[in-house]
Amino acid sequence: MMMVRKSKGLGERHQKILDFIASYQREHKHPPSIREIGEDCDISSTSVVNYYLDQLEKSGNIERDRKISRGVRLTAPTPMGDMFRIPMVGVIQAGEPIPVPSNADFGSFTPEDSIEVAMSLMPTKEKGKELFALKVQGESMIDAMVNDGDIVILRPTQDARNGDMVAVWLSDRNETTLKFFFKEKDKYRLQPANPTMKPIYIDKSEALEIKGKVVMVIRKVERYN
Amino acid sequence: MMMVRKSKGLGERHQKILDFIASYQREHKHPPSIREIGEDCDISSTSVVNYYLDQLEKSGNIERDRKISRGVRLTAPTPMGDMFRIPMVGVIQAGEPIPVPSNADFGSFTPEDSIEVAMSLMPTKEKGKELFALKVQGESMIDAMVNDGDIVILRPTQDARNGDMVAVWLSDRNETTLKFFFKEKDKYRLQPANPTMKPIYIDKSEALEIKGKVVMVIRKVERYN
């Protein structure tokens, strides 16, 4: 017959250490040292703290940077810092060209004119790319299911694959629009996102400038606050 | 005549240090040491790094925990921890009721079934509230400018003010819908977000269950990645 001393994987000691790391991190903005953990959890020896820390690492509750001071960090509750800052470079509306930022602009973003998006929300490996955001002005994009005030996040590009939602400038028509892009035999098909609406066709002779690929749309439904 | 050596507040050296701290933090999950900064920025003396760090602290670009190893952290680009974790409790579609989570559910969110939203994106003081997210299934919400696959974030509530976008369950019609809510003299007007579409009117005798107020809509336009 075999009896376990502590119920299962995590004993009371483990939990207390976990809690302490979390609260310490919140308060000090950086992780505690082994000795600080020991002090709080009434462990007089650093080796014992190390002992538990090893277990917590094996069980996946924490990560450790060995040899490095205060190299403990919680795994689960702290995926933080994983936010993406995207510069808000202007507005997008039917009658105006799309303001695509130059590469130089990406370095000097102004915190006020940018939005933050959690990385976990980002489509796969769109992360790390140069993205920019535009605020939709007017109701000219409703056929793309994008409303006035919405924020569209795009990645600058000149070409698109079939099925991509792109922002295009139709210089012949002097118009900016958001559509799904399909290249067909002798023309381009620009399909509205709203399935009840019909596509428009652009002859390949017509000027069609793809400005970017839409990565995300964010709609804040706040009202007079 | 007065010439400034470096353009304004931040010189090239300052900027490089700032950039390095940011990239190091991303890669190592913890801040660099003074010596590591010096190595990267071609500064041979730790005192010089300290010299610049002091300036960056005074100018408010970084925060320092003196005496503590790797106690540098960016202030501006790292308002981190300011993310909101919202439980994804299910799907919303025309033919199905809305799964509103019980209060107890909010505590035990599963990281996998939740999304993170930067607080700066949140409508004013929606922060700290109990919010939940639903994934839109089907194209039945297109009249609300919400497409298949979109994520709607709502705040549970039973009543709405005029102009709020609400998620309602019309039990008489056995239908879930997202509409702008207006209370009129003898009936409710449910206005589609798409301005080209007509509102529907619900008599006050009909059952109209408001399940929540829409706070945000997020559309990820990723395609087969």
Add this chain to the structure above:
DNA sequence: ATAATACTCGAACGCCTGTTCTGTGTCAAG
């Protein structure tokens, strides 16, 4: 020119911290 300021270097000091090793007591299995 001269002085003040900004910037840079190198080295040494000393604390902080993670690591490791030895030793003790408990408890259950053989």
Add this chain to the structure above:
DNA sequence: CTTGACACAGAACAGGCGTTCGAGTATTAT
């Protein structure tokens, strides 16, 4: 009883790290 895994203490070691000081050089103002 012996064995061994487990939980813990204490001490010592070695390296990492922030701090400080003394000194030198360039740039700018007076």
